[in-house]
Amino acid sequence: MRALILVMDSVGIGGGPDAALYGDHGADTLGHIAEACAHGAADNDIRNGPLAIPHLVALGIGQACRLATGRTPPALDGPVHSYAMFGCASERSKGKDTPSGHWEIAGVPVPFDWGYFPKTRPCFPxxxxxxxxxxxxxxxxxxxxxxxxxxxxxxxxxxxxxxxxxxxxxxxxxxxxxxxxxxxxxxxxxxxxxxxxxxxxxxxxxxxxxxxxxxxxxxxxxxxxxxxxxxxVPPPGQTILDRAADDGRDIVSIGKIDDIFAHRGTGRNKRGDGNDALFDCTLEAIDDLADGGLLFANFIDFDTLYGHRRDIAGYAAALEQFDRRLPELLSRLESDDLLILTADHGCDPTWDGTDHTREQVPILARTSNRTRDIGKRTGFSDIAATVARHLGLPPVAHGSAF
CATH class of the missing domain: 3.30.70.1250 (Phosphopentomutase)
Structure with a gap:
């Protein structure tokens, strides 16, 4: 019985309820990419046609989009596996940044405002x-x-x-x-x-x-x-990683997870140059992850290479490549393992500017032989609460297990 949290960095699925406060009303990373693909606006030498992510669709990503926005994006409607749970979550933390999103996924919402530098030149004191x-x-x-x-x-x-x-x-x-x-x-x-x-x-x-x-x-x-x-800076509270570390569990962090959590409770770290290399690291780690262990991975290319650069076609191709590799991961799971796929914020490549967008995120879970709509969750910490329950760890301070 193990747990895996995979963060598809920036794969948001529609503006959060407070998106207008961030200038992001109407942002929808995955929905807008799917629409661009459906209209031929994301065709290039690498990919063309409607967005093809059948394995994510079978895990419920289209249904998660429907819960978030009231509509299912083009090509994302389809049957959901009997072992899948799907839902969406809005962020409680005040930022739309990487640490806030990941810490909240791990059970620690950020209750304070970060410091920022002004949009002046020079901008540093x-x-x-x-x-x-x-x-x-x-x-x-x-x-x-x-x-x-x-x-x-x-x-x-x-x-x-x-x-x-x-x-x-x-x-x-x-x-x-x-x-x-x-x-x-x-x-x-x-x-x-x-x-x-x-x-x-x-x-x-x-x-x-x-x-x-x-x-x-x-x-x-x-x-x-x-x-x-x-x-x-370290998280301002006990994360699911801390809970697992305190209980002596096997922990593997993939990609920049160890940096995001200031190397606290992150166990063995594996790094790779890009999503494919990070996927390879994840597969290797699954094979070695002990019973009762926790794996926490970040897939960075969606955000860094395509979201911030407003590259719709590149983002679509990266989603399709990630999807093609999902069967390799699913085939390595034991029947009592819990897999959760999610995101930390949005980075809509159709949006103005190059910044993150305040969006809801998908929660896709592979669990034991039942399709279940877990609805709209208030806070990403429900993920940590669910992992804690699954692994028999002390509960985190925030969130409700689904």
């Missing part, structure tokens, strides 16, 4: 910049604004390589991001400076400092690498 440069021994920073990570590296990467200045930028999330070249600057040096920055931004209540290493020789071929690392 002068004292913060001076202290960072002095303590890190760098000649200065460049960027100092809200920016797309790929664009700012293309714009400033060559200058950074020549001068040694740090490329520092932020977004609508509560983040301080530092980009540096792996070869000319050094990966370990970048990590050490990010750890320093983590301490410096603590008084500002910033959720994450993110190391954004890149490679290449010039703007035309700069590329971010898989060596990203997030320096997060």
């Amino acid at each position: 002068k004292g913060l910049v001076e202290r960072l440069c002095d303590d890190a021994g760098v000649p200065g920073i460049i960027g100092n604004c809200h920016a797309s990570g790929t664009e700012i590296i293309r714009e400033l990467g060559e200058r950074h390589m020549q001068s040694g200045e740090l490329i520092c930028y932020t977004s609508a999330d509560s983040v301080f991001q530092i980009a540096a070249h792996e070869g000319t600057f050094g990966l370990e040096r970048l990590y050490a400076i990010c750890a320093l920055a983590r301490r410096l931004v603590d008084p500002l209540n910033i959720g994450r400092v993110i190391a954004r290493p890149f490679v290449g020789s010039a703007a035309a071929n700069f590329k971010r690498t898989a060596h990203r690392r997030d320096f997060s």
Whole structure:
């Protein structure tokens, strides 16, 4: 008897009840992708035609969309497996960021407002910049604004390589991001400076400092690498990972889960460069996961490569590739294992800007021989509550098991 939580990063299924407060009324990541595919707007050399995710449909994702928005997106209607549960959930936390979503999935909603940097240029406090440069021994920073990570590296990467200045930028999330070249600057040096920055931004209540290493020789071929690392604050309460760790359970975290939870209760970590590699890591971990164990995985490409870049066709292709691999995962599960597929927020590729969107998320569960509509859930913490009950762990402080 084991439990697996797989987070399809940013696969939202329609605006939450408070989406208008975030400027996201009408956002619908999966619904808008399916509509674009149905109208030929997501055809390219890699994929074409209606969105083809039959295994997710059989787990109930179309029905989850119907619960969230009142309609089933094109090509997502179909019979649901007898062993599937499906529903949707709206977020209780105040943000629409990665830590808030994941922590709430793990049973800890975020009750406070994060600190954010203003949409000005420069956007970082002068004292913060001076202290960072002095303590890190760098000649200065460049960027100092809200920016797309790929664009700012293309714009400033060559200058950074020549001068040694740090490329520092932020977004609508509560983040301080530092980009540096792996070869000319050094990966370990970048990590050490990010750890320093983590301490410096603590008084500002910033959720994450993110190391954004890149490679290449010039703007035309700069590329971010898989060596990203997030320096997060720890969750403000006991998560389902903490419950499992305290009980001595086998825990495996896949992808950036260990960074999101500040390496607390995350057990053995496996990383991979992209969704396919992360799927391989997940399959390997399932084969080794002990009875009573917990696996927690994040699949990042949907968000980072396609949502933020507003690439509808790329997002659709990534969903279809993920779906094609689901039978490999399902075939490795024992009859008493619990699998939950969900998301942490939206990132609608049809939306204005490049930020996350405040959306409901799907809850798709593979359980024991019964189809069940679990309805609209208030809060992602119902996932943690369900996992705790399934594994016989002490309950988390928030959420109701379904």
